[in-house]
Amino acid sequence: MQRRPHGRGYRSRQRIGPNEWAVRARVERFVEPSLLLLLKERPRHGYELIELLPGLAGGERVDVGNLYRFLRALEGDGIVESEWHGDLPGPAKRTYRLTETGEHLLDQWADALRRSREEVSAFLERYEGGE
């Protein structure tokens, strides 16, 4: 099986021509607040989150493997709690719900995101001013 060699254009900045670059501006670890928000709305299982996350993160699909690891790490930190549900239709699912700590963390994220948005706005104003 032909394996695409990886290593270049691996992430945020990518060459698309001799003097052309494409960039993606993303908030670091944005999946975390996204997960928390989705779980605050109601308990959900991993696969459901995978389908819903692109709606919050600019259409970008998240890495499946990392998501499950992420969820268990959050559980380890007491931010979410999970339970197996074998009764629901389909394969057994692990349903996650947000803890009180998790809700508080989401609030922190919201504050941080507002501050980040301010920074970006200040940047853009300065940029537009000099055009």
Added chain:
Amino acid sequence: MQRRPHGRGYRSRQRIGPNEWAVRARVERFVEPSLLLLLKERPRHGYELIELLPGLAGGERVDVGNLYRFLRALEGDGIVESEWHGDLPGPAKRTYRLTETGEHLLDQWADALRRSREEVSAFLERYEGGE
């Protein structure tokens, strides 16, 4: 010399209490557009950029070592160009200026940052709606 063990609270999320977390929301590689903007305004040398960057990146000081590496990487990609200036007062400085490619890249960054800001706004609206 006592070396502080590093590894925990290393980046965006940090435990500050039993059920308390502090978070920082940052745009990935935000130093890049910041550098480009500062260099678009006028050519500058590395040390000057170090002093000016916190004004764009929420007061956070950037890592000195990484910055110089960053600048040379940008030069390798044709985004900036540099020249030694031994004539100016103080130690010899390498003065960087933005190339045309760099200006175009900055425009790309501005677009990307506007999109990112939209995402964050959408997130916050959804968050505030459910409070």
Added chain:
DNA sequence: GACACTTATATGTATTTAACATATGTTTCG
């Protein structure tokens, strides 16, 4: 009931980005 397909969760590993540490030389100023 064999088979492909979807749903669901999980681990392995490489790469990129950022943090932390340290080295080296020059200039300024008391």
Added chain:
DNA sequence: CGAAACATATGTTAAATACATATAAGTGTC
């Protein structure tokens, strides 16, 4: 002179993310 500030640079580790692959149960279909 010696300390502090100016200026650039390399080495190394940890965190975040991308990419690859494994495993198993349920669903529909011929």
